[in-house]
């Protein structure tokens with residue numbers, strides 16, 4: 001009985017060792033893939049990754065595309081995140097939408113996930129709801145925000 005028990009233990013030990021090796025290989029591959037990905041199209045800030053496909057869409061399409069990919073339209077929650085997004089819009093020389101609107105209540109800007117914004121970087125004299133038709137927010141290449149029409153086409157940047 002003792003002999004059988006110890007051969008089972010040996011089998012189990014081998015299985016655990018093989019699984020640890022496989023896990024390590026998987027982690028190494030994943031970390032390498034992540035580095036290559038961020039180097040090519042993404043930007044990592046803290047635990048967030050911002051990604052653009054370089055194309056422009058109206059807000060509704062942008063929102064649909066990000067959520068279909070398992071993300072959200074980019075919403076900077078602090079100056080570091082805003083700077084990372086500014087670098088992306090500058091590189092592409094195209095203003096982007098932020099995942100922030102006042103579609104629900106005019107004048108109260110909220111995240112697409114709900115909740116009033118806790119960080120902002122409005123350009124002076126913005127938001128001005130120009131022509132009474134500006135419920136979305138664009139990020140300019142200078143990093144400043146402007147409210148703009150949701151039907152304009154802006155650079156798509158999602159966050160994951």
Ligand code: 293
Nearest residue numbers: 126128130134146147148149
């Ligand atoms: C007005 C006054 C401009 C301003 C513009 C934007 C439009 O035309 O100074 O830049 O509105 O706020 O979104």
Ligand code: CA
Nearest residue numbers: 128129146147
């Ligand atoms: Ca405006």
